[in-house]
Amino acid sequence: MKNYFDKFPDSYLESSRRRIQTPSAFARSAFFYVQETGYLKLRESHVASRKNLESYLVVLVLSGSGVLMYDGILYELQKGSCFFIDCMVPYYHQSSETDPWELIWVHFNGSSSREYYQYFAANSAPAFLPADFDTLRQKLTGLLDLNENSDFQTEINSARLIVDILSILLQDITESREEKYPGRLKMTEVKKYLDEHYTEKFSLDELSERFFLSKYHLSREFHLYYGTTLNQYVISRRLTQAKKLLRFSALTLEEIARGCGFYDASYLNRQFKNSEGITASEFRKKWKN
Numbered sequence: 001m002k003n004y005f006d007k008f009p010d011s012y013l014e015s016s017r018r019r020i021q022t023p024s025a026f027a028r029s030a031f032f033y034v035q036e037t038g039y040l041k042l043r044e045s046h047v048a049s050r051k052n053l054e055s056y057l058v059v060l061v062l063s064g065s066g067v068l069m070y071d072g073i074l075y076e077l078q079k080g081s082c083f084f085i086d087c088m089v090p091y092y093h094q095s096s097e098t099d100p101w102e103l104i105w106v107h108f109n110g111s112s113s114r115e116y117y118q119y120f121a122a123n124s125a126p127a128f129l130p131a132d133f134d135t136l137r138q139k140l141t142g143l144l145d146l147n148e149n150s151d152f153q154t155e156i157n158s159a160r161l162i163v164d165i166l167s168i169l170l171q172d173i174t175e176s177r178e179e180k181y182p183g184r185l186k187m188t189e190v191k192k193y194l195d196e197h198y199t200e201k202f203s204l205d206e207l208s209e210r211f212f213l214s215k216y217h218l219s220r221e222f223h224l225y226y227g228t229t230l231n232q233y234v235i236s237r238r239l240t241q242a243k244k245l246l247r248f249s250a251l252t253l254e255e256i257a258r259g260c261g262f263y264d265a266s267y268l269n270r271q272f273k274n275s276e277g278i279t280a281s282e283f284r285k286k287w288k289n
Contacts, residue, residue: 013041019147024155028110031159032166035107037144042100049092055107056117058084058165059093060133060140064101068093068127075127077101082136083127084169086117104140108162116166124173131172139165186211187225190218194230198237199261204230238262239275246284253280 018038027033035055042064061081068075068083070091075083077093085091087107095101130136143161146154190211207230208215222230238260245256253265262268269279276283 011042011044011046013043016040017144019144021147021150021154021158023110024152027152027155027159031110031155032108032113032162033110033155034143034147034158034162035109037106037140037147039102039104039141039144041102042095044100045095045097046100047092047094049090050087051090053087055087055109056085056113057087057105057107058082058140058169059103059105060130060136062102062104062137064095065099066093066095066101070126075125077127080129080133081127082130082133082169084117084120085126086121104137104144106140106143106162106165111159116170120169120173128173130168132168136165136168139168184225186213187222190222190230191226191233194234195237198234199241199259201261202231202234234261235271235275239271242268242272242280243283243287246280247287256280 016039018036018040019034020036021034023031023033023035045066059082061077061079063079065076065078068077068085068091070083070085071089077083083093139161143158143165146157146161190207193207193210204215204219208218211218213221219230222228222233226233228236242256242260242262245251245259249256251259253268257263257265257268260268262271265280269281272278272280272283278286
């Protein structure tokens with residue numbers, strides 16, 4: 001099978017390979033799907049440049065070095081580097097002339113690709129050093145090997161592997177952010193307190209006094225660290241407890257509301273409607289054993 005590197009045949013080793021896929025209509029509508037996946041080992045420097053491409057790209061540098069220019073910023077890449085980008089944004093990547101690189105990559109789209117990317121981009125630079133290089137390499141290699149075939153089973157398993165790859169990337173940046181974040185211990189204390197007292201009346205004034213932080217600083221830092229507001233977090237905890245009681249107890253709505261911090265059934269129903277699209281009573285009926 002051709003490897004589709006014919007534009008620069010003298011630049012790469014014969015072990016290089018590329019697989020291009022056209023997803024089925026169902027895969028395009030329901031799955032993450034592969035557009036292209038490949039492995040490249042260069043003999044000499046090479047530039048790849050694109051823009052306005054409806055694709056997301058994950059590249060892992062297996063050896064060698066080079067650069068990525070993305071959204072007007074230059075990033076230096078080395079063995080172990082990874083980058084995750086939206087290919088609608090102009091970019092190019094170029095291998096070093098003295099240390100040509102070895103890459104494995106996947107172009108993909110579909111499902112919630114945009115949402116995954118937006119979360120990643122909000123929390124990380126496009127290029128970074130993944131903590132679990134070996135697992136990421138294994139997943140990308142498995143995806144490339146899998147796409148030697150083109151059938152529905154390949155699409156199903158490719159979607160699973162893309163989720164695995166994205167999960168590794170998001171977990172990596174989340175753990176890195178937590179380790180580097182200077183206020184993590186204080187925010188951990190705040191969250192622990194809320195977990196233990198979410199059924200009680202919530203007061204930002206009382207919380208800021210308890211932890212010796214201004215209301216603005218406390219609200220901003222909690223949202224930065226956990227990705228949700230203090231109020232949203234408390235409501236989520238209350239709703240989760242209410243769901244358990246609605247399903248597995250004989251308590252009335254009023255009793256559940258008071259026990260979870262909603263104080264009356266009307267407020268409980270409003271919060272359920274906002275979160276679940278149905279009232280607490282409807283939730284109980286639908287999930288009744």
